Amino acid sequence: MARKVAWGTPGKSTRFLKPRSARTLVLTGLGLGAALGAFYLAVGVTGFRGPIAPGSVTFPHAPVEARCQECHAPRVGASNLRCQRCHDPSGAGRLTHSAHVLFGSRDVKKAAAAPDLACARCHVEHRGRAAQLAQVDQSHCLSCHFPSFASHPEFAVLRTPSRETPGLTFTHERHVQEYVKRGVAAGDTCVKCHEPQNRDLARIEFDRHCASCHAEQGSVGIVEPIPLDDALPAGSPSQGFDLARGQVSKGVVPHRDPWVRGSLARLRHDLDPAGYAAERGTLLAQLSRLRRRLAFANPLAGLDPEGLKQREEVLLSEIKGLGARLSAQAAGLDPQAGLARVAEAQAAASGPEASDLATSVAEQAQSKVAGGAPLTPLEHEARRRELLSALDAIESADPELVSKTEDLRRRVTALVPGETGVEMLTRVRERRETELLRVRDEMDLRRGGAAPPRSAVAAGQQRAIETEILATEARLAELPEAPARALTAEERTRKEESVEILATSCQKCHEIKNAALAPVTAARHVLVRARFVHQPHLLQAECLRCHKGIDTSKDSRDLTLPGIQSCRECHRPQGASQTCQSCHQFHPPELP
Amino acid sequence: MRLGQIVRPKRPLNLNLTAIACIFVLLTYFVVSYRWPFSPKHGAGLVFGVTAATLFVFEMLYPARRPRARPLGTAQAWIQAHIYMGAIAFCLVLAHSGLSWPHGAIGWLLLLLSFWTVVSGIVGVWLQKFIPASLAEGLQVEAVYERIPELVKQLLDESDGLVTEAGDVLDRFYRNEVRPSLSKVQVSWAFLFDVRGGRERALEPFRRVLRFVDEHEKAIVEDLMAIYQEKMELDAQRSLQGILRRWLILHVPAAGLLMGLLTVHIVSWILY
Numbered sequence: 001m002a003r004k005v006a007w008g009t010p011g012k013s014t015r016f017l018k019p020r021s022a023r024t025l026v027l028t029g030l031g032l033g034a035a036l037g038a039f040y041l042a043v044g045v046t047g048f049r050g051p052i053a054p055g056s057v058t059f060p061h062a063p064v065e066a067r068c069q070e071c072h073a074p075r076v077g078a079s080n081l082r083c084q085r086c087h088d089p090s091g092a093g094r095l096t097h098s099a100h101v102l103f104g105s106r107d108v109k110k111a112a113a114a115p116d117l118a119c120a121r122c123h124v125e126h127r128g129r130a131a132q133l134a135q136v137d138q139s140h141c142l143s144c145h146f147p148s149f150a151s152h153p154e155f156a157v158l159r160t161p162s163r164e165t166p167g168l169t170f171t172h173e174r175h176v177q178e179y180v181k182r183g184v185a186a187g188d189t190c191v192k193c194h195e196p197q198n199r200d201l202a203r204i205e206f207d208r209h210c211a212s213c214h215a216e217q218g219s220v221g222i223v224e225p226i227p228l229d230d231a232l233p234a235g236s237p238s239q240g241f242d243l244a245r246g247q248v249s250k251g252v253v254p255h256r257d258p259w260v261r262g263s264l265a266r267l268r269h270d271l272d273p274a275g276y277a278a279e280r281g282t283l284l285a286q287l288s289r290l291r292r293r294l295a296f297a298n299p300l301a302g303l304d305p306e307g308l309k310q311r312e313e314v315l316l317s318e319i320k321g322l323g324a325r326l327s328a329q330a331a332g333l334d335p336q337a338g339l340a341r342v343a344e345a346q347a348a349a350s351g352p353e354a355s356d357l358a359t360s361v362a363e364q365a366q367s368k369v370a371g372g373a374p375l376t377p378l379e380h381e382a383r384r385r386e387l388l389s390a391l392d393a394i395e396s397a398d399p400e401l402v403s404k405t406e407d408l409r410r411r412v413t414a415l416v417p418g419e420t421g422v423e424m425l426t427r428v429r430e431r432r433e434t435e436l437l438r439v440r441d442e443m444d445l446r447r448g449g450a451a452p453p454r455s456a457v458a459a460g461q462q463r464a465i466e467t468e469i470l471a472t473e474a475r476l477a478e479l480p481e482a483p484a485r486a487l488t489a490e491e492r493t494r495k496e497e498s499v500e501i502l503a504t505s506c507q508k509c510h511e512i513k514n515a516a517l518a519p520v521t522a523a524r525h526v527l528v529r530a531r532f533v534h535q536p537h538l539l540q541a542e543c544l545r546c547h548k549g550i551d552t553s554k555d556s557r558d559l560t561l562p563g564i565q566s567c568r569e570c571h572r573p574q575g576a577s578q579t580c581q582s583c584h585q586f587h588p589p590e591l592p
Numbered sequence: 593m594r595l596g597q598i599v600r601p602k603r604p605l606n607l608n609l610t611a612i613a614c615i616f617v618l619l620t621y622f623v624v625s626y627r628w629p630f631s632p633k634h635g636a637g638l639v640f641g642v643t644a645a646t647l648f649v650f651e652m653l654y655p656a657r658r659p660r661a662r663p664l665g666t667a668q669a670w671i672q673a674h675i676y677m678g679a680i681a682f683c684l685v686l687a688h689s690g691l692s693w694p695h696g697a698i699g700w701l702l703l704l705l706s707f708w709t710v711v712s713g714i715v716g717v718w719l720q721k722f723i724p725a726s727l728a729e730g731l732q733v734e735a736v737y738e739r740i741p742e743l744v745k746q747l748l749d750e751s752d753g754l755v756t757e758a759g760d761v762l763d764r765f766y767r768n769e770v771r772p773s774l775s776k777v778q779v780s781w782a783f784l785f786d787v788r789g790g791r792e793r794a795l796e797p798f799r800r801v802l803r804f805v806d807e808h809e810k811a812i813v814e815d816l817m818a819i820y821q822e823k824m825e826l827d828a829q830r831s832l833q834g835i836l837r838r839w840l841i842l843h844v845p846a847a848g849l850l851m852g853l854l855t856v857h858i859v860s861w862i863l864y
Binding site: 003022023025026028029030031032033034035036037040041044050051052053054055056068072074075077078121122124126127128137139140142143 | 625626627628629630631633634652655656694695696697698699814815818819840841844845846847848849850851852853855856860862863864
């Protein structure tokens with residue numbers, strides 16, 4: 001019978017069979033994993049960190065790609081301090097979240113309370129060389145703000161329309177008509193003054209845009225005779241001066257005539273000493289702040305270890321001083337102690353006037369203790385002016401006190417309505433502490449062998465600060481220091497008349513208040529927190545489509561700005577971009 | 593064997609729960625990334641990553657746990673958990689990476705190894721469902737993997753004994769065409785597609801030689817055919833059981849590498 005294939009297992013084995021265990025395979029796998037981990041560890045330790053990086057860094061960061069510590073701090077990750085090391089070398093703090101909140105809200109308290117945000121949360125690196133680090137995911141904005149462009153609120157300038165003047169008395173209608181008379185097409189009149197430049201519109205400048213009509217012979221008018229005492233020393237007749245009978249007049253007055261501006265400043269000093277002192281004090285404080293920033297803008301990278309140590313000591317000393325001031329303020333803020341001192345003053349008051357004043361102060365203090373209401377902005381401004389005038393007087397009386405008054409002036413101008421001195425000092429101390437952290441971080445990096453960053457960005461910031469200092473100094477030069485004196489009613493009337501006469505030519509266009517020319521803000525961008533560029537919009541539509549009725553406007557305060565709805569006509573799905581970054585920037589501009 | 597039988601889950605409830613978990617993970621990702629800025633290093637992104645890493649560690653402990661499954665459930669329950677948690681872990685990896693391609697070598701390696709480990713695991717599951725059924729349905733012989741070479745040797749001895757009294761024609765045919773095939777186990781991937789594949793073609797020479805032998809030798813040829821068939825079944829057993837055992841080479845080392853890279857990933861995240 002033929003052999004058949006049998007079902008089932010053929011026969012029994014004569015030897016013991018042990019199935020192969022999977023343990024070897026598992027151990028091999030784990031061994032391979034451990035070897036791979038060790039390899040990565042080894043390449044990490046030896047400094048060859050390409051394989052361990054989660055991706056290539058962008059082109060600008062490529063030179064530091066192999067040096068992780070340039071951006072990363074141990075157990076911190078991508079450190080803000082190390083971003084600021086190159087991107088904010090002067091430590092202006094404009095790249096922080098609180099700077100963003102301050103820029104958006106102008107609310108110092110809100111900004112101080114804003115939580116820290118890591119730069120790397122929005123600017124995600126290691127996404128390849130060509131990645132755009134500045135391009136931020138829209139959802140970062142939406143997490144705090146409104147959810148889409150459709151729910152973008154109306155522009156603040158339209159929500160609460162201010163009738164703030166641009167410092168000029170100006171009618172668009174008149175100017176448009178003048179150009180039309182000269183044969184310019186109505187649609188082209190706008191660009192005669194608002195010239196396209198760098199994708200936007202050029203600033204209006206007197207010499208370029210106004211002088212051809214308003215200063216045809218190089219003069220905007222004349223100055224009728226005014227008393228010699230009310231003006232700066234006159235120049236020669238060839239400069240247009242005419243001296244007669246204790247009076248001076250000027251036949252040729254160019255735009256921004258320094259003699260007229262200086263004389264007006266002098267008259268303002270006499271007529272409005274508080275306003276003058278406040279403006280001068282603000283400028284001095286700003287100058288002091290800018291000089292301090294310039295001194296500190298010498299980037300940490302430019303300091304040797306010894307310099308860093310010195311910087312650390314300076315900051316430690318400042319922080320200690322601020323701590324002491326805070327302690328003193330805290331002690332002085334005890335309402336009961338304050339009231340007791342007021343009661344003492346009341347008891348010691350000799351005359352009825354002094355007694356009334358003390359009583360009034362006591363009542364005010366009591367109401368503050370009871371209600372705890374902060375000063376209104378107007379009250380705040382009045383107090384600020386008083387303090388700045390007082391500091392001016394102190395400085396005039398004793399020039400040796402300049403260093404003290406400078407510091408006090410800085411502190412007075414740093415105060416904002418609604419913020420107490422303690423809050424301000426706390427804010428400043430926090431800032432100094434951040435600066436100290438930067439210094440210590442730089443020292444750590446140096447110890448780790450990191451090279452100082454390039455100073456190109458720092459140089460740019462330094463130039464910006466220097467330019468600002470020069471501008472502030474120029475403005476300050478127009479407000480010379482002089483002792484204020486009380487005026488009789490007669491003197492006041494005469495000086496007011498002199499102001500009128502001096503500013504006659506100016507007032508054809510400029511607004512003047514308390515002998516001070518209002519700052520000119522014509523053709524300024526009114527969307528201060530957005531970046532609007534005219535050129536791409538002018539390619540789509542004529543000026544009058546958005547600025548409806550501007551050609552017949554008779555009031556320089558007219559904005560004729562369309563609302564957000566008009567933006568949505570083009571910025572819509574499948575239309576122009578709707579991203580936040582199209583118009584807004586997170587970080588405030590330089591020197592906010 | 594029908595496709596439905598192969599893909600049908602052993603425990604449909606587990607598959608459904610896994611599908612729900614994966615959908616939940618992806619939905620969470622979409623909601624979170626729509627509403628808030630998504631980052632693998634923070635918030636939900638970090639939770640996805642940590643959960644995925646925890647699941648992978650759980651998965652890697654499976655070989656150590658399985659033999660000691662009881663009293664904590666049965667071995668079947670553990671393998672089910674191993675399979676489905678692996679799938680969920682991969683889903684979490686996708687969510688952790690923000691459903692975008694990685695940018696660096698380590699990111700790519702992590703994603704590819706996760707993918708490879710999970711896919712090789714799923715292939716293994718399919719093989720474990722398909723091969724035993726295929727062997728049982730398609731073959732008559734059953735053999736322990738380790739014994740197959742011994743059984744093949746027995747068949748060779750048996751066939752050698754059969755042809756001792758054969759004539760020249762049969763002897764030459766046996767020595768040249770049959771014995772080389774019988775002398776060693778011949779593994780082939782082809783058995784994966786058809787467990788009885790190639791049998792008719794392999795028996796054709798036997799049928800051809802029947803015409804040239806006498807009656808007595810015909811019986812020997814028929815026995816040789818039976819032995820050859822049995823040998824082919826043993827080859828199929830060896831091939832398919834080999835695949836069943838060796839697929840782990842695709843799965844386990846990759847999983848080990850994944851663990852190593854995961855450790856590097858976590859350490860670098862903590863440090864940097």
